[in-house]
Every structure is written in C-alpha cells, then in structure tokens.
Amino acid sequence: MAQAKYRKIAQDLLEQIRSGAVRPGDQLPSELELGDKYSASRNTIRDAVKWLTLRGLVEAKPGQGTFAAQRVQPFVTTLSEGNGWLSEVSNRSGTAMVTVPQVGIRSAPRYIADRLHVPEGAQVITRRQERYIDRTPSSVQTTAYSMDLVRQGATRLLDAENITEGTVAYLGERLGLRQVGHRDRLLVRPPEEDEARFFRLPDDGRAPVVTVVRTGYRDHDDGPVPFRVTFTVFPAGRHQFVIDSGEVPKDPPGPAEG
Amino acid sequence: MAQAKYRKIAQDLLEQIRSGAVRPGDQLPSELELGDKYSASRNTIRDAVKWLTLRGLVEAKPGQGTFAAQRVQPFVTTLSEGNGWLSEVSNRSGTAMVTVPQVGIRSAPRYIADRLHVPEGAQVITRRQERYIDRTPSSVQTTAYSMDLVRQGATRLLDAENITEGTVAYLGERLGLRQVGHRDRLLVRPPEEDEARFFRLPDDGRAPVVTVVRTGYRDHDDGPVPFRVTFTVFPAGRHQFVIDSGEVPKDPPGPAEG
DNA sequence: GCAAATTTGTTCGTATGTATT
C-alpha cells in the first residue's frame, strides 16, 4: 500500500474543505455514510476523521455529527507595551473580565526559584488571576514575589484583592522599588489537565498552550536583579502575540496566516 | 464507566513517567505485555499509548518498541535585538548553517498582500532560506518584497545568493530606503505537510509550529509604510522566544518551564 | 417528561502489512 487508506480518505475530505465544497460549520456525512461512500469500515473512517480533528479542521460532537471547524478570530496581546504588567488587549470590541487575585504562599519550585534568583524551596507569594474576554477564558496569570518584599513592608501583596494602582506602582511608593526592565520568554507546550479544563480545550492534547514568562528587574549596584516573575498561560489557537519595535503604524492589523 | 479504560491506563503510565519510575529513554513494555498487565486488548493499549504520544511523553518506533521521550534543550531566538532581520541565536554552542536563498516571483496571496499593502495578486519576490543548527532543521524563513523595489533598481533581490551586507543595508545604499521599525506577530498552528517533513515532525499533527511574521516599515510622509514581510517558521517544541525591554541582565538564562 | 432514532465514543477480536533487529 503506497499510502494508508485512512490517510487518502482524510486527504480527500481535506480538499473538500480547502476548496470550499465543505464550508466552515457544515456538517459532514455520518461515519456510516462515509464508510459506504469510501468502501471502508467505520473504524477506518474514524481514523481519517481523527486525523482531521488533530489538525483542528473538523470537530466531532457526540450525538450530533462531525462539523467543519469555524475560523475563530484570535485575541491579540501586545508584549512591547505596558511597563511591567502583562495586560491583554483584544483586537475586537469585547468585555474583558478578571477575577480577584487568589493569593498563596508556597515553597518556590525550581522554575520559579531560578527566575527570582532565590534558593529552591524559599518562601514566595503567588498571586493568581483568571482573565476572560467575552465570557471565554482567555488566560491564567500567576505572579510570584519573594517573601522578602513583604518583610520589608509591602504587606498588601498578601491581600486577596486587586491593587488598583498596579503592583509595580505600589512597590515603588511603598519600598522605593523601581522596575528598570523586563524579559519575556515564550514557550509552547501541551496543556496541563487543569488548564485544558479551564480553557475548555479538547482533552486529546492536540491544542497547545503558550506560556509567557515575564521576569521583572529592579535597579541594583551590580546591575538589574529580578524581583518578580509572571507566568501567563494562553490557549495557543485563540491567541496571537505582537511585538513592536521602532516606528510602526498604530492601526491594529488583521490576523495573519502563513 | 466513570472514565474510559484507555484513559486510566494512560494515567497510570503517565504517573510512572512523572514519578521517575520510568526515566527518559527507557523502553516501555510491548503492547502485548501491557495488554496482559492491564487486562486490556491490544487496541485499548494502543489508545492509551496514543494518548501519551500526543502529549509528546513517549515515542513509538516500529520494530523496536515504545520509549519515554527525551527532554530536548530548546533553541532560543531573541526577538528584541537585531534591527530588521530575524536571526536566530542558540543558547548553546552549535554550528549554525543557512542555505542559499531560493528566489521566486509569484502573485501575492492574501496573507502577503495584506501585510505589504499591495493588491492581492500583485507580483512579489520571495526569498526562502532554510536554517540548521547542529544539523537539525531549526527554521524556514520566507521574505516577500514588492516587485516595485526591483523596478526601482534593487535588482540584487533577484539573485539567488546571500546579500552579505544584509538586505536592509543593500536597499538603503541602492534606493535610499530606510527601515524605521518593524512589527512581529507570533502565532501557533499545526504544520503544513512540507513543514512536517522538513522539521521531521510526527505526521499526526500533534507537534505545532510557531510562525513569526515580521513586517518591516520604511519612512513615509503619512507615517511608516510596510516594504517587506518575513515569515519564519519554527518547530514549537524545540524553540523558545525571548523579548527584552529596558535594562535586563545579559546572561542568557536557562530554559524555563511552567 | 419519555421513548425512539441518530451519531459519535469505547472496547473487543482478528488478520495482515511494514520496519527493525
């Protein structure tokens, strides 16, 4: 066999979608009908549909049928603006919502300790917020601070409520701490189980998430030192990221493909 | 059934990997042995292994067996440095290699036309290069320019060879064109078939790619206008991206998790 | 509200093909 049968069936269905013969939202024939059409068993048809599902081209709904996927207008986050906090901007009008911070104190795992330059296991404060745009969960953000900041007097970091003027501004007026720069690091990975649940991602692991790790640096004699690190997790398929440099037009361009 | 049997088996295997009982590179028992152990049919075991495969936790090799995946040290690309060209920097010593540009002239598809502010179908020059680090394919870069630039005299854009001083510098001295800024847009998607082949990604669509769309802007009376657009495609699992802002330490920090 | 029909999800069994050792 030059190529597996299920791949050829998937290819044929793919071209029907690409060509527009099957349009977004259209229902595909049922598995039994497809099996009849392609002279294949239901399991082979299922392999073909699975192949399309993994690429996000179709969506199977139990009890209903299989449908060609809808193109979703992605959210856009601009990483090059804002001086410290990673805030999210939608490219279309939408109501943004953010939950009250969920505050915790924990021993720093390695991936936090490495970023904050504290020993592994040191006490850190974490502040976790969930963000929604148009009622759909758009990101989860967890920020970690060294406990030293609280000992020095920044006790409001422990309050489970928004610091309206911004955490950076608060630390500035309270401790004289000044953020002089930050570094973002983007990585793509499969979602954890709780993330898949929160973002309502299919639990077959095909839909990845993007993590933006933003480390904030403060001034110091020997050069900048980190004082906080923020992990923001986005569902990769619904999100894009923009970084501007120099002079660029202000108008937000439409979503890019390619 | 509270939960599908294959999911419970996958969960059990997952915990053996997480706990370290099965270490990266270790061979798992064969499908028949696992079927015996969990009192499940071979097909059900295959469903469980498939679930782990989709998350990149194990790798199945025909004729050999199934193995716990190795953690690969990701490459890092810094988006905030370099004034125009998107060049790649490894975080570890490695020999970088880039192919000679493959030059083409084509009608602009919409995703290029939108970026370059030319009509769809207008003639554009594309220059395509493949990059390797340590012999492994690390990225594919395609840059598109409007044909107008050639008509104005920048004929070397058509040469299928590297422009050593850089394309921006060349356009500057030849046409007096000055790049005043650029905008990067990152998006994550499943690979095209040729990309999966080039990056040697599994063809089941689980391993996504990151596309960085960099639009370069030149000076103009009414504000900056685009004159070129570069699409750089990376295998998402082997790559991370860094954006610096303000004062940050120079030392390249290790790869982040979370 | 309930029952029937439709559709996808899971599991088993079996057979054959293909890649590697």
Place this chain on the structure above:
DNA sequence: CAATACATACGAACAAATTTG
C-alpha cells in the same frame, strides 16, 4: 531468513450524548 514490535484494516457490539417525535 526469522523473530519481534508497531501500523493498518476489518467486523461487531455496546455505551453515551443529542435531537426529534
């Protein structure tokens, strides 16, 4: 060439979700 292990394909049965009458 033979043995082993994964890949593909078929058929069958029941479960779960949804819509319809």
